[in-house]
């Protein structure tokens with residue numbers, strides 16, 4: 558995925574993205590992080606071809622967006638709020654919709670389509686729910702159905718909008734494991750997330766965004782305190798804990814804080830420990 562000098566201005570004249578550039582090789586999970594309104598959804602919409610950039614260009618797997626879309630190579634896993642869950646549709650039908658591009662003009666599913674849906678549901682562990690109405694599922698189950706839809710489509714580029722919102726830790730871990738498998742198959746995933754604590758855990762690359770791309774590269778190089786402060790500034794609750802010899806910075810964009818100890822980003826396990834230790838003596 559190559560985004561080069563992309564500027565997107567909405568019809569009301571608001572420029573939500575200006576001169577945004579980054580590139581991702583295949584076989585990557587990249588985090589897209591930034592405050593509310595920083596342009597994450599705008600970038601997704603441009604990559605999905607819903608919005609036409611006013612400047613710059615986007616190439617997916619070496620081809621223009623329109624060609625990648627025509628070949629069914631791009632899938633979008635939406636935020637829960639974007640979907641009308643009252644629409645009466647079965648889980649297996651939601652997944653089958655992704656096969657329309659593979660069907661003839663009569664859109665009658667064939668054996669290959671049924672097989673693709675079956676395999677996708679197995680992969681996300683949702684076969685038992687195939688005859689359930691999508692609206693009756695929990696948040697995490699719905700996310701898994703949308704992931705199954707991306708899989709049945711056999712797309713190579715997957716955009717995931719906040720995949721962990723309203724998802725319990727078990728489901729989050731299942732989704733992460735699946736994304737890692739997909740990465741190993743050579744797919745590219747761009748994941749917008751406010752769960753900063755889990756970014757170093759599963760994202761090879763990070764893109765920091767705030768009206769433009771502030772920084773991008775491997776998570777190791779990019780996901781550091783200086784860039785996080787640049788991207789989040791005063792929005793983050795940023796406080797110091799006094800446990801231990803070195804000061805510990807806690808940066809939290811949501812309920813799952815990220816711990817930076819001695820300039821190094823800590824894993825979730827150590828963050829749980831830090832949280833417990835820090836409860837009494839945190840100061841804003």
Ligand SMILES: Nc1ncnc2c1ncn2[C@@H]1O[C@H](COP(=O)(O)OP(=O)(O)OP(=O)(O)O)[C@@H](O)[C@H]1O
Nearest residue numbers: 567568569571573592593594595596597598599600
């Ligand atoms: N249809 C639109 N018309 C005009 N401005 C818009 C439109 N959609 C979004 N914007 C503006 O563009 C900017 C970027 O919005 P965008 O939805 O891309 O942010 P985001 O990073 O996805 O935010 P969030 O984390 O809240 O989902 C915001 O200032 C927003 O108000």
